[in-house]
Amino acid sequence: MIILFYLSSGLFLGWSLGANDAANVFGTAVGSRMIRFKTAAIVASIFVILGAVIQGAGASHTLGKLGSISTLAAAFTVALSAALTVFWMTRLKLPVSTSQAIVGAIIGWNFYTNNPTDLNILTKIVSTWVSGPILGGIFSVLLFILIRKVNQKTKIHLLYRHSYIKFGLLIVGAFGAYSLGANNIANVMGVFTTAITLPTIDLGFVSIDSTQQLFLVGGIAIAVGIITYSKHVMETVGNTLMPLTPDAAIVVVLSQALVLFIFSSQTLSNSLQSIGLPAIPLVPVSSSQVVIGSIIGIGLYKGGKEIKYNILGSISLGWIATPIVAGIMAFIMLFFVNNVFKQNVGTNNLIETKIKVVKGAATTINISDSTYTGINQTEPIVNDSIINKEKLITQRDTQSASKTKLIIIWIELLIIIILAFILIYYLWFRNKKTNKLKLEYNLFKEKTLLKVGSLKKRIVEKELRQENLGKELKFRQNEMVTMAMSIIQKNEFLENLKREIIKIKSRVSDHETRLGLNKLSLMITQDLSIDRDRERFQLIVNEQSNNFNQRLTDRFPKLTDNEKRLIALLRLNLSSKEIASILNISPKSVEMNRYRLRKKLQVEPKTTLNDFIRKF
Amino acid sequence: MSVLFKNVKQLVFDIDNYIDTVEQGTLVFKEGIVNYLKGEKSSFAEKIDTITQLETRADKLQRKIDNQFYHHSILPQNVSDIEIMLDKIDELIDISKDILYQFDDELPFIPKELVNDYLRLADASCEAALTCFPATRTFFREPLKVRDMLVKVYFYEKETDKLARNIKRKLFHEMPDLRLSEKIHLRYFTLHIETISDKAENLADMLSILALKMSI
Structure with missing residues (x-):
């Protein structure tokens, strides 16, 4: 039960990792409704656990080399300080990564317990933080070119292509989840591996050792994070942070999975070594930063116009700020756990080992004294004991010197704390300013869009009115032309009729008929001169x-x-x-x-x- | 693997079937106009029945396609665009059917001098629509080639405009024997037939934008 209590901080860290980082794997697929959240959550949970149990040891081993935390209380405090750092920096909307937080917290423990930090290991870890996103970018560009070529060469139906992408997203997502589990489980459970030893469980066909059992528990915590909280992150942050096309999403997730896999695969590292190449450092890498690297890679390939370069600055600040904050927090918390709760948070491993050696030697002297028989063979033992006593004295001198060193460390720490606070304040202030500017920009954009919208509407209305007027005018003109034509035709007809009447009149001798024809001719002439149609036409023409x-x-x-x-x-x-x-x-x-x-x-x-x- | 893509296979089949139906509808419309202009009444009535059946089938297929898209969450990012495109295709058969019914109901008197003009008008207008269908099929397989295929649609649309204008000019300038009401009636029928090519042009515009969107 007490073990479970101590593990709680690691489990919390695992939960937050699952809740946030699963969006890097399935965010676009779920956000764009290509894959249902339920399917994504099940696949991600299973593969995260598998990755953690099968391949989680490599990165965890490297973290162990950085600082071998020997007590449960220390492991709990280190994990808790990393978790709180992530939580706090996330709330302040500052760039943060679990991998960097845990490394900072371990260094904080090293400082507190006066253990030396292996600079080679630290350099190795920090170099992967930089090389991870770069490698992600390279992979994404190569994969993007490949996928484009395939799309251009093959004449796959759009719907079949969609299905292949959907299926691909699921497969690549599973691989991504596996790699996430394999690489990032070290962040969650790495600090507990040396502090907790559990009996091996033999299932007959497979046996699960202590580390694997811890990773299983950590994997389950990540899975719980995915199931309980990642939906919200996937649907909001997941989609808005990277509005990618499904093709690009597959490329980004695959690049991220490959990078995480490379930095956690012992087999791959061994294979490279066997052919004479340098070994791959097995280190936990930030999945979010690799994803950003991959997106930037695609952006650069497309011409680099859409890239927000300030995000690179944020990542770099995250590399510095997160470990410092986590380190300071771990140091302060270890101090409290050690002095207030009187818990053993570990000692200097080197001194402890030496003291053990000396104690062993002293015991040998006592045994030699009590069983001394004057035999010459015992002389070397006596000589050894003298040497050991001298070493003990030297050790005491070293301890007094280390006290002086401790004071210097305290002063250094104080300076680091002040610097860290200045850095955090600067980041927070910059973030606040950016947010304010963003808000103002959005308001301005909205207002302008509204104005443009109303102007466009007015233009459309005017165009419509003009069009209608044009149509009406055309119609009226046609009407007038038709009317004119009918007047012309009627007048022509009347003229012809008049001519015919005159012709008939010249041939007729009967007086009455001639009179009648005269009357008819007169009527036509009158009609021609007083034409009502013409008057009406004139009226319309004038009106128009x-x-x-x-x-x-x-x-x-x-x-x-x-x-x-x-x-x-x-x-x-x-x-x-x-x-x-x-x-x-x-x-x-x-x-x-x-x-x-x-x-x-x-x-x-x-x-x-x-x-x-x-x-x- | 085939089980995984069963829904997509069915949807692809339905879309092809839908385009075929509308294409068939356009051909029937063209033949219907020819029948009317040549006075073949029984064949014309037959064409009206056929186009009604085809339109009903197209509507059913469109609803089925809609359901499949949303139910199986296929192409969720582009589904609304594709739906609009399918709507525009449907408009072609809807209008074709309406026009044939208008011919049947209103029995416009078409003078002999204009029969050939109307035949050419119907041919050009339908050709604009018929050129759209291969482009629609290509859109699903090779979006980049769509734009090249749409050049013909724009050409036929312009031709239709020219022919329609000629008919209207003839009606009002060269045919004094016709009554104004007859002229206006024929003018409206010219406009009806012209609408097919206008709708085809709208579909072509939509296709070219969508193709561009898909290729990015």
């Missing part, structure tokens, strides 16, 4: 040309009514003959009137009268 007439009168005030009527008919594109018929005058008169009009309107010789009127 109201504006035009006004403009005409303004510019040429000396125009007569007859001339204005002629202009209106010319506007309808009627010929002189047609106009003559409508106005009941001869075509010659129309031609003459046109000539006079041309003079009055001062039309240039190159322009025709019709063009001048139409363009007026």
Whole structure:
């Protein structure tokens, strides 16, 4: 039960890792509704646990080399300080990674217990933080080129392509979850592996050792995080952070999975060593940072216009800020656990080992004294004991010197704390400022969009109104032309009729018939001169040309009514003959009137009268 | 593997079937117009029955396709665009059916001098729609090639416009014997037939944008 209590901080760290980092694997697929959350959660949970149990040892071993935390209380405190750092920095919206937090917390423990930090191991770890995202970027570019080539070469139906991508996202997601479990379980349970030893469980076909049992528990914690909280992250952060196409999503997830797999595969590292290449450092890497690296890789391949380069600055700040904050927090918490709760948080491993050696030697001297028989063979033992006593004295001197060193460390720590606080304050202040600017920008954007929208609406309305007016005008013009035509036809018919009557009249001798024919001829002449249709037509023409007439009168005030009527008919594109018929005058008169009009309107010789009127 | 893609296989089949149905509808429309213009009444009635059946089938298929897209969450990011595209395809058969019914109900009088013009108009307008269908099929397989295929659609649409304008000009300028009501009636039928090519142009615009979107 007490073990479970101590493990709780690691389990909390595992839960938060599952809740946040699963979005890197299945975020786009779930956010774009390609895969249902239920399916994603089940697959991710199973493969995270498998990855943790089967392949989690490599990265955990490297963390152990950085600081071998020997007591349960220390492991609990280190994991808790890492978890709190992640929680706190996430709340402040600062870039944070579990991998970097746990490394910082272990270094904090090293400082507190006065254990030396292996600089080679630390360099190895820090180099992978930088190389991880770069490698992710390289992989993503290569895979993106490959997927594009395949798309261009093959003529797969869009829907089949979608299905393949969907299936691929599930497979790649499973691989991503496996790699996440294999690589990041070290963050969750790595610090407990040396502090807790559990009996091996033999299931007959397979046996699970102490470390694997711990990783199983850690894997389950990650799975619980995925099932209980990652849906929210996948649907919000997962999709808004990386609005990727499904093709790009597959590439990003696969690149991330490959990077995490490479940095956790002992077999791959051994294989490389066997062919004479350097071994791969097995280190926990931040999956979020690898994902960002992969997205930037694709962005650079596409031309680099859409990349927000400030995100690179955030990652770099995260590399520095997270370990410092976690280290300081671990140091302070270890101090409290050690001095307030009186828990053993570990000692200097080197001194302890040496003291053990010395104690062993002293025991040998006592045994030698009590069983001393004067035999020469015992001389070396006596000599050894003298040497050991000298070493003990030297050790005491070293301890007093270490006290002085401790004071110096305290001062150094104080400076680091102040620097860290300044850094955090700077990050927090910058973040706040960015958020404020973002808010102002969004407000401005919204306002502008609204304005643009209303302007567009007005333009569309105006265009529509103009179009309708144009249609109406065309219709009216057609109506006028049709009416003019019917007047012309009717007048032509009446003229013909009149001519025929005159012809018949010349052939007829009967007086009464001649009188009747005369009457008919007169009626036709009257109808031709007092034509109601023509009057109506004139009225419509005047009504339609109201504006035009006004403009005409303004510019040429000396125009007569007859001339204005002629202009209106010319506007309808009627010929002189047609106009003559409508106005009941001869075509010659129309031609003459046109000539006079041309003079009055001062039309240039190159322009025709019709063009001048139409363009007026 | 085939079990995994069973739904997609069915959907692909349904989409192809849907496009075929609408294409068939356009051909039936074209033949129907020819029948009307040549006075083949029984064949015309037959065409109306066929196009009604085809339109019903197309509607059923469209609903089925809609359901499959949403039910199986296929192409969730592009489904709305594809739905709009399918709607535009459906408009072609809907309008074709409506026009044939209008011919049947209103029995427009078409003077002999204009029969050939109307035949050419119907041919060009339907050709614009018929060129759209291969482009739609290509959109699902090779989006990059769609834009090249749509050039013909724009050409036929312009041709249809020209032919329609000629008919209207003839009606109002060269045919004094026709009554104004007849002219206006025929003018509307010219406009109806012209609508097919306009709708085809709308579909072509949508296809070219979608193809571009898919290839990014």
